Amino acid sequence: MLIRTLLACLFSWAAWPVAAQSFPDRPIRVIVPVSPGGGTDIFARKLVELIGASLGQPIIVENRAGASGTIGTQAVLDSRPDGHTLGFVWNTPITAAPHTLGARYRMDSYTPVMRVGYSPFAICARPDFPASNLQEMVARIRANPGQYTWGNEGMGGVMHLGVERVWRRLGLELTAVPFQGAGQTLPAFLGGHITFYGGSLTGAVPALRAGTAKCLMLTTADGSPEAPGSQGLAALGLTDMAITIWWGLIAPSGVPADRLERLTAAFTEAARHPDFATLMQQQAAVLNIETGEAFARSIRAEYEALGTVARQLNLLR
Incomplete structure (x- = not known):
């Protein structure tokens, strides 16, 4: 019995790297919850272009606009938390919509992956x-x-x-x-x-x-x-x-840590590419990469501040 248990463990350990390396095993979807042509869409497509084949699978950008980004964001969060569906969002559906637009999700519904940068709003x-x-x-x-x-x-x-x-x-x-x-x-x-x-x-x-x-x-x-x-x-x-628009990548809550790590590394490397920095400058945006818990803290602070504003304007839902 002991020998059989040891053999099972050995086979399990031997198989683990193969399983870990098999991700992704099918194309990755990046849902952009806004119409084509704006900054969110432009930045998402450039990141995907720069990542290329480095993850071993195609990456497909899918625009799903509506309801100030909440429709596409909800689609991301309704997907299986296996790392094959991500969202490239701006801050409205994340830090404002849960207060004002009746979004069904909250901060614990998603995992912040990385922010690429920000820009002023303009009139x-x-x-x-x-x-x-x-x-x-x-x-x-x-x-x-x-x-x-x-x-x-x-x-x-x-x-x-x-x-x-x-x-x-x-x-x-x-x-x-x-x-x-x-x-x-x-x-x-x-x-x-x-x-x-x-x-x-x-x-x-x-x-x-x-x-x-x-x-x-x-x-x-x-x-x-x-x-x-x-x-x-x-x-x-x-x-x-003062307030800005920022752009970043999120995943459904529950994606395994090793998969998040691989995705974060790939997207961060793309965001640090000189071509992406040039694009952001051309688009009047500031490259400012933030990942993991630091990104989560920034989201939490803005989420709470905008909740206060929504309350003052009687816009809470």
Whole structure:
């Protein structure tokens, strides 16, 4: 009996490395919970391109937009926790939607894998809008209450909460118009359907470079060289209200640690590739990699802060 037990253990130990090395054993899906074309989609596809065949299986990017990212995020979390389905998200479906949009998931429903970086949110006007700086924009809106509209990445999202807080502090009245990411907001803005583009500075870059937009307000404390003429919230004395959009990778809760480790290593290596750093710079984003528990702590802090804002705005669901 003892010999049989020892043999069983030996076979088990011998087989373990093979089993561990067999992951992934089929294509990996990366669900992007937003329409194609915006910064979230662009960054996800570049990471997948840079990873290439290093994991031994194809990686398929699947866009699943809707409900401010909660539909695609829920699809990630409903999948088997085996490491073959991941989500590349921005912060709204993670830190805002559970408070404001009735999302069924909470922080313990997923495992943070890595953050790649962040960018300011931006409020941009068309070139002929009668304001050349942030102070003039505020004065114009104040003189015309209720006449202007601003697009955003979804009601109850990170940008909506953050910017509404600014509007209220300044006593401004604008109508919020929700979209499903910059890929939808920017065309609506360029088509004249809304007064102001509201979304990541990354999403506004094509219009800035084409000269079809001017970004007057950023939600960081300071402006950005990528948006000439922009000013941050410090110009209004509102540095304490600064907030950014960030992008990162999540997995369903329960993925085995060895699989998470392999995925984290592959995606981190891709994010550190010079081509990815160049892309982020081109898209007016800041490369800032954070993994594991450090990433989880950042999420937790923002989740709690936005919960407070949602309560103050009577948006809790």
